[in-house]
Amino acid sequence: MTSSTGSPVTLEQLERRAGTHRDRPSYGHDALIACDRLVRIFTADGVEVQALQGLDLLVAEGELMALVGASGSGKSTLMNILAGLDVPTAGAAKVAGRDLLAMDAKARLRYRREAVGFVWQETGRNLLPYMTAGQNVSLPMQLSGPGGRGRRAERAARAQSLLTMLDVADCRDRRPHQMSGGQQQRVAIAVALANSPSVLLADEPTGELDSATGEQVFAAFRRANEELGTTIVIVTHDQEVASEVRRTVAIRDGRTSSEVLRRTEVDATTGQESVVAREYAMLDRAGRLQLPAEYTKALGMEHRVMLELEQDHIGVWPDTPNE
Numbered sequence: 001m002t003s004s005t006g007s008p009v010t011l012e013q014l015e016r017r018a019g020t021h022r023d024r025p026s027y028g029h030d031a032l033i034a035c036d037r038l039v040r041i042f043t044a045d046g047v048e049v050q051a052l053q054g055l056d057l058l059v060a061e062g063e064l065m066a067l068v069g070a071s072g073s074g075k076s077t078l079m080n081i082l083a084g085l086d087v088p089t090a091g092a093a094k095v096a097g098r099d100l101l102a103m104d105a106k107a108r109l110r111y112r113r114e115a116v117g118f119v120w121q122e123t124g125r126n127l128l129p130y131m132t133a134g135q136n137v138s139l140p141m142q143l144s145g146p147g148g149r150g151r152r153a154e155r156a157a158r159a160q161s162l163l164t165m166l167d168v169a170d171c172r173d174r175r176p177h178q179m180s181g182g183q184q185q186r187v188a189i190a191v192a193l194a195n196s197p198s199v200l201l202a203d204e205p206t207g208e209l210d211s212a213t214g215e216q217v218f219a220a221f222r223r224a225n226e227e228l229g230t231t232i233v234i235v236t237h238d239q240e241v242a243s244e245v246r247r248t249v250a251i252r253d254g255r256t257s258s259e260v261l262r263r264t265e266v267d268a269t270t271g272q273e274s275v276v277a278r279e280y281a282m283l284d285r286a287g288r289l290q291l292p293a294e295y296t297k298a299l300g301m302e303h304r305v306m307l308e309l310e311q312d313h314i315g316v317w318p319d320t321p322n323e
């Protein structure tokens, strides 16, 4: 074997290299959500659908982030896995220290009750129709652990404070059909937060609402994130929601393909604040990079491209065999 300089690699160098690798912290060791080469294959009528094709995703504790992607790209499949409702075919997924592939039925139930909360698009799926908002929020606390969480009065007090935080205290004694869609979704967030989950997952939570109401619901997520520190992942088609979070991750064909990061910059002379957004392509751990379809189409890139390593960047050119 030779090194990059052409000289033979010594045993000592190989050992040192192996040692560095051993000491390196594992992928996503400090992330609250770590998906590593996640694969989910569905078989329907003998046909295989690869809904997730080696998806990598890290979410830090305390983040409020959005997932976007075309219909069928795998967003709901990922959310169902993170919610503990579905199990991946291969890969690894850890949420709040729990290995989602290794949980038995009992651990999975506890995970769903205590570690994650979810809010779905269909308002009717989030709340029990015959219970008031206050009862809906108290229920998960009652169901968790032996004897439920705290006494009845404590549960009612917590329900009241969550409803107040999310600006729907006036709905406490109303049943879902007596509330607007936006109020129902905010009560649903309170239900999801009842057992102080580490992660709150929301699949198109503003999908059935008009934009003004959707904004109020998004404000409720933001409040939960800021006041309780809950990590929140929202799947959305809503451009408004996607542009209001610090990080938006796009999923394409069952993989994370690009990411938009936003940060606030303050103008040195005027002191005025503005949000600067920057788009990044994802580089997976095997070095694979997914080029945006519009870029490859614009330059007629297909099958293979030419690469050149420059001092501070890598050049990518269309394959032009006749030149």
Ligand SMILES: Nc1ncnc2c1ncn2[C@@H]1O[C@H](COP(=O)(O)OP(=O)(O)OP(=O)(O)O)[C@@H](O)[C@H]1O
Pocket (backbone or CB within 6 Å): 042, 043, 044, 049, 050, 051, 069, 070, 071, 072, 073, 074, 075, 076, 077, 078
């Ligand atoms: N239970 C299932 N059985 C078979 N195929 C499925 C199943 N669930 C999802 N799929 C397929 O997996 C792919 C990803 O679906 P998924 O629902 O995760 O996409 P999505 O990004 O959430 O789409 P949308 O935005 O329309 O909800 C699709 O091709 C879908 O048809």
